[in-house]
Amino acid sequence: MSRPDARGFARPSAALQQVAILLGLLLILQWADLPRNSIPLPSDTLGYLVSATASGVMGRAVFLTLAEIGISLLVATGVGLALAVVLWKVPRLRGTLQPLLASVYAMPMVFFYPLLLVIFGITPTPIVILAIVVGITPVALNTATALGNVSAAWIKVAHSFRASTWQLYWKVLLPGAAPLAFTGIRLSATYVAISVVAMEFITGSGGVGYQARYFYSSFRVVELYAYVVVIVLITWLLHAALTRCEGLLRHEVSR
């Protein structure tokens, strides 16, 4: 985890330094004289994390949130890819819809949450629907751009080899568009995760966001901090995993 610098001294890597800073902060939180009714001891929070994980309470909340994120992302990716192909094929539609999509993108969809709550009640349904709407746009816009960027020469070659439509999409367009399209999916995942947790937090029927809200309402700060830590961990894992996948994909395609 260390590498020598120009002068030959071993320097800890950035990741190691980040861990050290985090540990330092935790130690300060643990030992400093802080108002414990608003900043609980990290050891208490850790203790609750362990016991809630053991009892399965945490697992259920995490599972529901991950399921909401997963379903939304899956549907958003499917619709987004299909929409991208349509946008790419029909220039007139692209001219009209792309600026609209871009402005939908810039609009906070969460504001529709109360409307959907009236229609569907306090269930995971309105959360998933809005998360899908949020998730579609980055996939569609990035993939449409990616398809437009696929070299015309590749498509010509495919045509001169009499490639079927299926072969054209599967063998030429998909690999050509994959890196940029995956960036869209990665962005989509981040936004879907943020939206899901935020909506659970505003009002929900379960999930980590809801739990955080619930424990805030009952002023149980140890539990509240534990769920905030879990939310941070979930977003971090998602972010790290997808960034890694994206790197691998780029590497694979560029070879």
Next chain:
Amino acid sequence: MSAARMIPVWPGWRRGPRTTSLLDAGILITAILLIWQLISNDELFSPPAVTLIVLVDGLTRGWVLPHLTATLTSTLLSFLAGTAIGVVVGALLGLNRWCQQVLGPTLVWLYAIPKIVLYPILLIMMGVNQQSLVTLGTIAAFFPLAINLAVALRTVSTTHLKVARSFDANPWQVARHVYLPTIRVPMLIGLRLAWSLAFLTVIMAEMVVANFGLGKLMFDSYANLNIARMTAVVALVFLLAFLMNALPGLWEHRFVHGGSGRYDGRLEAVEAAQPIIG
């Protein structure tokens, strides 16, 4: 943080096909209003005409005004504080190598966390007041600015810096003629995102707990099943968000293209868009 990590503009308004004719836009708006009219009913959400009447009533009789003022004040304060902190953090990350390597990735990752979950912690520390709201808004607003500034500062040309040094430029001249042209556009985009995120975050927080604000009004109307009022507030908030996005967008467009022409397209990064999400 590579250039691809920069938080750029949305696509479509600069290089993408900007061919939406007035006719197309008109058809689109008519279609949206028509669908709204067709699927609306009094139990779920009000039709456009009713919404407009309630909204006008709220603005003229004034029941919406204290909430509107509260939301806009909190947004403005969050934006100002977020800008100040964002500039300092961005400059540190952009100019100091250690900060960039160790703290930069952390910042990008923290940006991916739903900031609203920090609200209960702030509420417990500060209580239900404007201070906790503005603190949360500040946290949300500072990220895009800090990240964009940090990345932009890393892209300042070393050749330009060398030239400036060989002309014996003083620090002010270096800042004015080398740094400013490079960071101008990313900064503008960061500022706009900061404003939008402050607005969104403040309203989301108001939906959770607040004394005043459009978010509170919206959610109270939902809780009391005052559907017409809820629809009107949602429409108002959406209209505000749209204006806040569209107006600086137009200005920025002119600024980028009509300016000195120094803009070199660096922001056409892979991550071609940035939505406004809490």
